[in-house]
Amino acid sequence: MLYIIGLGLSNEKDITVAGLEIVKKAERVYLEAYTSILMIDKEKLEEFYGRPVIIADREMVESSSDAILASSSTTDVAFLVVGDPFGATTHTDLLLRARELSIPVRTIHNASIMNAIGACGLQLYNFGQTVSMVFFTDSWRPASFYDRIKENRDIGLHTLVLLDIKVKEQSLENMARGRKIYEPPRYMTVAQCAQQMLEIEAEKKEGAYSPNTLAIGVSRLGSLDQQFVAGTLEQLAEADLGPPLHSLVLLGKRVHELEIDYIRAFAADVEAFNSAYEMEHGRE
């Protein structure tokens, strides 16, 4: 049996009791380590589980997924993923492949950014589609997020923006020479995200949002030192929310006064927050 087990958001104790029982008895334990990252080291997990954990990076999953799966037909294999098993497309691929090979699969759910973001104070049912923001380069500035945010905001909905992480990247030179030397990991910050959003609005000028639009910057969600900062995009473009991981929520118009009361406590500047809210949402 292949068990795909969600680890939740922050540390080793965010696994469920059911998940931990499986990890303790599985023949082998893999940790998926390229679509997301946990906020703790592999060593800490191993100590907590009392088991060795094999890091499954992109290379391994792409080149050896059949080996991982094959052994699952005779023994129990645990494949650990940060958040929930259905948080990333890759895991659907793995599930489809397992189905083709007639390997039984069970998934153990957990919290992920997609539901835990409710902690920012906005009701989850008023979120529209989720978008991703990648690091811009001089020649690559993908802006499809812009149209999606506009679609959400046109009907009053909030948008969760997931921020790029770059892990195990090679420089062009090292890649060309086939040298397996990797750049240090990079995690996009709320400030970088807000800056890129403002750049694209300045180019497109379709009014999907403005420098005055309210947003909530979120960091280390689910950990003891999680942080929320509410402010305009212009303010968030200057905000420092500390170490990774960061996310951003752009507010839509469909927001209840109780939600605003809740969020106001996170305001970078309460007066600026109130005036931005009145300007965008009016007094109704």
Place this chain on the structure above:
Amino acid sequence: MLYIIGLGLSNEKDITVAGLEIVKKAERVYLEAYTSILMIDKEKLEEFYGRPVIIADREMVESSSDAILASSSTTDVAFLVVGDPFGATTHTDLLLRARELSIPVRTIHNASIMNAIGACGLQLYNFGQTVSMVFFTDSWRPASFYDRIKENRDIGLHTLVLLDIKVKEQSLENMARGRKIYEPPRYMTVAQCAQQMLEIEAEKKEGAYSPNTLAIGVSRLGSLDQQFVAGTLEQLAEADLGPPLHSLVLLGKRVHELEIDYIRAFAADVEAFNSAYEMEHGRE
């Protein structure tokens, strides 16, 4: 400290290790029991925790929330909720009240229907706003869900429909006479939901969806006997997905072929599924 702890979706072992540690040491343990239900009994929880659990129904939370909160300022109180702490508006109210009283609060996240629904095979980032479906009566047929579904589908997005549960309801007569006699609990089925959706489309005729629109019925998500049935709304209006809880996902146009491959395995009737898919989504 007030701990609001998500229990996840299905049984006593879906709590996280961190959550269980808190339950074991808390002074008192409440179980919120009116916005959702767990698929197991209170007694099973008590046995697993080795602790008494106090059921907090709507009456208690509305009339005694300050009592629950007051004791949290001096001792540790655990308030357990099915799914994730931020799944229901009520818990935001509780958090706001705790903040007013300067009571420290910590939340322990877990899976909820809002992210675990990814198990149906559709990518979560292509879901729009979530809607609720209540039991229609002869005189009360709230149809606001219809406009929201139309908004989602107009921009290609899927819609998660959360189905009504009626727990501890009084008949009008018993209510009028002040008798605390409650009706047996009722849980809406996928079939009832699909029927009500079709009734409203037949009335409104705005083409938000049709009897031929594909949807996925989901039951007992996260449990060992969870079930998915994919089919047209017309088919789902006749489908039997067994015991509660049920949910429904209405497909949008923004769907990848890999997702359709994954879902096809749940089809009530593969040929009907394929022809409905081609009719609504075309061959692109």
